[in-house]
Amino acid sequence: xFTRFYGSGFSVAFSRLMLLTFVAVLPLMGGxxxxxxxxxxxxxxxxxxxxxxxxxxxxxxxxxxxxxVVYHQHQGTHEGGLTVGVGEEIEVHVHFIDANEAELHLDExxxxxxxxxxxxxxxxxHGGAEFFSLGLSGYDASIIQIxxxxxxxxxxxxxxxxxxxxxxxxxxxxxxxxxxGKTEIKLQLLHGNHPDFTAALLIPVTVQ
Numbered sequence: 243x244f245t246r247f248y249g250s251g252f253s254v255a256f257s258r259l260m261l262l263t264f265v266a267v268l269p270l271m272g273g274x275x276x277x278x279x280x281x282x283x284x285x286x287x288x289x290x291x292x293x294x295x296x297x298x299x300x301x302x303x304x305x306x307x308x309x310x311v312v313y314h315q316h317q318g319t320h321e322g323g324l325t326v327g328v329g330e331e332i333e334v335h336v337h338f339i340d341a342n343e344a345e346l347h348l349d350e351x352x353x354x355x356x357x358x359x360x361x362x363x364x365x366x367x368h369g370g371a372e373f374f375s376l377g378l379s380g381y382d383a384s385i386i387q388i389x390x391x392x393x394x395x396x397x398x399x400x401x402x403x404x405x406x407x408x409x410x411x412x413x414x415x416x417x418x419x420x421x422x423g424k425t426e427i428k429l430q431l432l433h434g435n436h437p438d439f440t441a442a443l444l445i446p447v448t449v450q
Contacts, residue, residue: 335412377430389416419449
């Protein structure tokens with residue numbers, strides 16, 4: 243009918259117009275698949291979370307001697323202290339606590355499976371309390387001496403297991419009084435070569 247009234251030239255022009263319109267719309271019809279959504283990338287988000295290094299979120303600690311808390315520090319407040327006699331050595335157990343003052347379970351804190359996190363751990367891929375240690379510094383070495391070698395307290399393998407059953411995730415150190423006086427100790431929880439926690443206040447020590 244169009245050919246009858248407008249001639250063959252109009253039909254050719256109209257056909258070309260329809261072809262161009264179809265070509266222009268075609269890319270829009272094929273680019274809306276689920277995989278093309280730039281916002282949704284759950285796998286990438288999970289991989290990022292898995293790669294994040296784990297650490298101990300400590301907010302304070304308790305010092306225990308023979309099962310009794312003799313010093314408590316939490317979020318910038320503290321009470322108590324350490325007392326030792328001249329020529330005497332005591333064993334102190336450090337229990338780290340969280341924001342709610344509940345004890346942290348260091349055995350549940352582990353590096354990523356490849357054992358390569360930002361804390362300088364080794365490549366064995368093991369986790370737990372063995373990756374943590376104490377950093378004790380700033381004290382007067384003429385007044386007290388500190389022993390951090392846990393092997394002195396557990397020479398046999400089963401002795402170390404009994405120690406864990408009795409004291410949980412506590413980290414021990416020995417404190418020896420050398421002469422009468424007072425000093426203070428700066429305490430850190432070390433994860434590999436880096437501190438996960440540094441005490442805000444120094445621990446008071448009295449030797450008598």
